[in-house]
Amino acid sequence: MKRGEVKLITDGKRIDGRKPEEMRNVEIKLDVISRSDGSAEVAFGKTRVLASVYGPRALFPKYLQEHETGILRCRYSMAPFSVDERKSPAPDRRSIELSKVIRLALEPAIFLEDFPKTVVDVYLEVIEADGSTRVTGINASSLALALAGIPMRDLVCACSVGKINDTLILDLNGREDNYSEVDMAFAMMPGKGKITLLQMDGLVTKEELKKLIEIAKSTCEKIYEMQKNALREKYRVSE
Amino acid sequence: MKRGEVKLITDGKRIDGRKPEEMRNVEIKLDVISRSDGSAEVAFGKTRVLASVYGPRALFPKYLQEHETGILRCRYSMAPFSVDERKSPAPDRRSIELSKVIRLALEPAIFLEDFPKTVVDVYLEVIEADGSTRVTGINASSLALALAGIPMRDLVCACSVGKINDTLILDLNGREDNYSEVDMAFAMMPGKGKITLLQMDGLVTKEELKKLIEIAKSTCEKIYEMQKNALREKYRVSE
Amino acid sequence: MKRGEVKLITDGKRIDGRKPEEMRNVEIKLDVISRSDGSAEVAFGKTRVLASVYGPRALFPKYLQEHETGILRCRYSMAPFSVDERKSPAPDRRSIELSKVIRLALEPAIFLEDFPKTVVDVYLEVIEADGSTRVTGINASSLALALAGIPMRDLVCACSVGKINDTLILDLNGREDNYSEVDMAFAMMPGKGKITLLQMDGLVTKEELKKLIEIAKSTCEKIYEMQKNALREKYRVSE
Amino acid sequence: MDSYVLELLEKGKRIDGRRLDEFRKIEIRENVVEKAEGSASVKIGETHVIAGVKAEIAQPFPDSPDEGILIVNAEFTPLASPEFEPGPPGEDEIELARVVDRGIRESKCIELEKLCIQPGEKVWCIFVDISVLNHQGNLLDASALASLVALRNTRIPKLEDGKIIRGEYQGKLPVIFKPINVSIAKIRENLLVDPNFEEEKVTEAKISVAVRDDDKICAIQKQGSKEILFEEIDKIIDLAVEKSKEIRKLVK
Amino acid sequence: MDSYVLELLEKGKRIDGRRLDEFRKIEIRENVVEKAEGSASVKIGETHVIAGVKAEIAQPFPDSPDEGILIVNAEFTPLASPEFEPGPPGEDEIELARVVDRGIRESKCIELEKLCIQPGEKVWCIFVDISVLNHQGNLLDASALASLVALRNTRIPKLEDGKIIRGEYQGKLPVIFKPINVSIAKIRENLLVDPNFEEEKVTEAKISVAVRDDDKICAIQKQGSKEILFEEIDKIIDLAVEKSKEIRKLVK
């Protein structure tokens, strides 16, 4: 089966009962890893990703250090049991690409120049994968970075959008990820109105693309409120 | 076939004709590798293991050095032809675990604090494997360390014990290793009465465990004499 | 099928129509890679190899540096599409051996002692493989080194020779490489009369071996003229 | 911190106020990953691991053609501790996985012969993957417990034409015992149950004991770079058997 | 050099004299490797890549038992640039290969179902291997173009008794569209088509867009460590669609 060959929408309802532009339930937990400098768990429906930040810390061996800026490293990884068929824990090509695009989605938000010669490590672990893992991970990373006290220009918010037949949809689940006609991952700094991630697969017209970006933008703005609320609540409660 | 499903004892005799608490023939050769700082070959029956020690020597890259103590490294390896089915020379999970437990069995005996920033390497090569390779290797390592002039609190002596039906046995051969009900690897510093290795698989009661440890202890004391005799003879002959 | 079992010569003609001691068409292109310090492409018939030189450049990590001499590194690699069955891009045992023998074939010609602590990297990429890839690569490397301005005692010239039935042949193609009775790779510094590569497989008498070396020698002298002409033409044209 | 741990121990006290023979609070959550055939999250204090079970079809080993295969694997994810780094499994991960494996295997709690699909051709291969998410000490006991609980709630997938139907199940994995792993640390003359991260840093030797429901011992592993005494072994075994009963009660 | 690039850009100029929306000279050579089932050499300015196609027999994926397999792989050979080092593929090589793969795959230009030999058992596996031979910037567009051309001249080998007869062919690989990849760099407020090596060093963000013959967009990848603005996206897409038409004319 390929993109477009699976019936994913019936009477305006998606296979999990959602309306086209409806997000799954979003769950945010902060400070889930006590040994970490900052950590968060974000779930979009069944998709659940942990992010843990270490740093800024000294970088070794020394020849990797940059003298004028800090370095950001990201590692996206899936637990072997997070998917239908067991995934070997060694990084595959997909994980390596995703690690890079997640890093590039976060990097514009961080004042890396503030801590030269050091490294900030963002580690992501997908506990369960039901679509949209990279954008879920970016949201978790944004929160973990903030909790680690890394100076940031803005939070980074992310979501996925797509297309089934002629309907544009929001927040793709695993089956939609595989078989929808279009799949787009999007991240931005909502406070700045700047895009930091844009990846698209599948056939669209220019007009459809515009609309997809609009949906993604307004969703990221909602997620921005969720991220800010979570952080606010924490500082209200704990400090 | 699994543990307990193979007939390993008949009329009080084991498959190789030994009595339950009888060791196989032990053979010790010293200084078998001229390029090494200290080397020994120990055979328990057909099981034959070479140990070769290099060090204390400088450790590179420098960031691996410990400023207050030397480091001990061990590598247990099996020759590809040492077993029934050819073993790939790359280290497998078993070899990696055994390398660690052998290191931990030897470490308590060595005055590592006497040579900070350096490393002592103990390399083990199993030439033929017929059970009890790790304990044979520990005995060879103990002798090789002594010959390399590494300052030691005591020699380390090791043996395996096990259980077939209700009989406790000493020095397991390959078939017994695989199919006996219990398999225990044991090492100690006999002059100090201190245990440095204890690994057990298979079902035992507390009482059986006690008895197994007793057999292992008295066997290690015998091996202690063999190790000391071998060293004494060498120094009588060669120096 | 094995060496000697395929009919490779009929009425004095080889399978590609050549006479026994006839070379394939040789094509030389210089400066084919603008980012490189020196580069050349050499084709012997369909066999086509690119060589690219970088250096002398600083070598890191520092503990790899030699204080009294520069270091030469070579890497022979085949494009996945250069052979009948797709070749995985990871280096195999053959590539590792060939990288070494190519390095040793070039090393006697280079004044490595002139640039201590540095490295010269020679990278070879086989674009299409129809026999004699290592010797084609040595010729390309010799030119690339000269173009990179590496001080050399002489150019290094290389060719392959072999034997089919009782006929000695020159410049083996892919099928001859696999199925001829003898296959020899040869390189020398023709201006110095010194041999830098000699590798032979297959059964020969001492007398045949002598003749093979003679053919190889006189061929390398011809290739020497080709290499020199190519370099002369370049400097006439471009400078 | 190291000297503080030792100072308190002189007075028989631990930095978190526990008795020497007291476990931290244990929190077990079952079925935390829907995609997995079985799963469990276990917290011992702040130490957190998840174990997930996947069932795949595999060829049996030649010497046991009618038995399923059990594979235990552990990953110390770099999320869990500043000391952990990404990369292939290190010796500590491998040792932990192998000790958990032996505790389960030697207890005979899984009837591997019930996992045969077609003798000599196809059997179930049960992967237990342990992800360490927060490292505050005693990873081994947490991992063994999570693995046991995950196995006990594991369902075997349905097969159709020899292929796995994901999300549909034919029944539970038969797990007939509850082997429990108890790790006891030796620090000077003290024996401590369930050492936390700070205690592990000054631990001289550690003995991990897997105990079955009938108090039989099914696996022992000495760890740590110092020796242990004969009389200590006895005490450790007694203590392990006793504590195993306590923890076993937490497992459904 | 970096500041020179930026200075010139202030005046709307590029270091090699091109207009902002101008590609360097593109040179395509077909069938450059006889051993390959298909091949192409593409130069964009001095940037040089070769793509070669090999067809092998493989088992289909379980969820598409009657479809061939497409695998795209890229190697930044150390010949091509002093920055490239030998070793396993790095993240940039992997990303490039995956983006080229998506551009081809999502355009649906290859009818994978025509590459089935025996359903569920044997299908053709089409390997596209990209070797970068000189790196003067914009490797992605050159690689995508070389891959497309190589696929379009690919012949499927003959089979005899289920084995491949090397050097004999049963027909051409069906490739029914010409997806073209166009990369546009953002440097300050400028958008540049086909950035060269020096321009890439100061590029803030880059958007690569794959466009099909019917002007539909089949893949987008943002690269670079800085952000991009909403209004820039629109301009980039328009520019990419326009330039794709120009390049498509070069493909037979």
Add this chain to the structure above:
Amino acid sequence: MDSYVLELLEKGKRIDGRRLDEFRKIEIRENVVEKAEGSASVKIGETHVIAGVKAEIAQPFPDSPDEGILIVNAEFTPLASPEFEPGPPGEDEIELARVVDRGIRESKCIELEKLCIQPGEKVWCIFVDISVLNHQGNLLDASALASLVALRNTRIPKLEDGKIIRGEYQGKLPVIFKPINVSIAKIRENLLVDPNFEEEKVTEAKISVAVRDDDKICAIQKQGSKEILFEEIDKIIDLAVEKSKEIRKLVK
């Protein structure tokens, strides 16, 4: 030490008192590993290697469906020399294994077509594994000799229902020649047979020659980072042929 070797050579002498064309004492022990199908320990002076042969069942290569497979592999165990390190095989190990392989293979001493079990499906794969245990120079000649002797005492295991019965044998591996490898080092104007470790350190070039019983040469490999002269080649070949006869007498 290096300069001492050279000084003595000026006077035509070697540090261990040998003539230039003299091998060190060679000691061969057969069947040193019971688990192996064949094995030999060879000492040349203090240099020590063990070769062990294992026979496994494998699929034949597509272009020789009715022939067995020979694989030679060498490990410079870190036991053998302070220069050797654990890790994947380096270029010297790989080269040594491949040169030993070619000496055996090109001599046609093993009739691979007699190792076919079922054409196109199952053949014997003969693994020769060389473990270097002490490195005092000239590893290649010792390894080639140990491999030859091990192959000559190799027994082919019994098969039952297509499975190997370990410890029972159906007969000997047919090995019909005795190819002998002789390595000759060039140090300044001297040619030395069987260079020891100290001599190898100052060796400029080394030629290894494999010679068959009928004095035919079956493989040559030049090593070392300096050149060799035409007239030296002749002398080396003559010397190698002569010494090969001497060593061949030691092989049963």
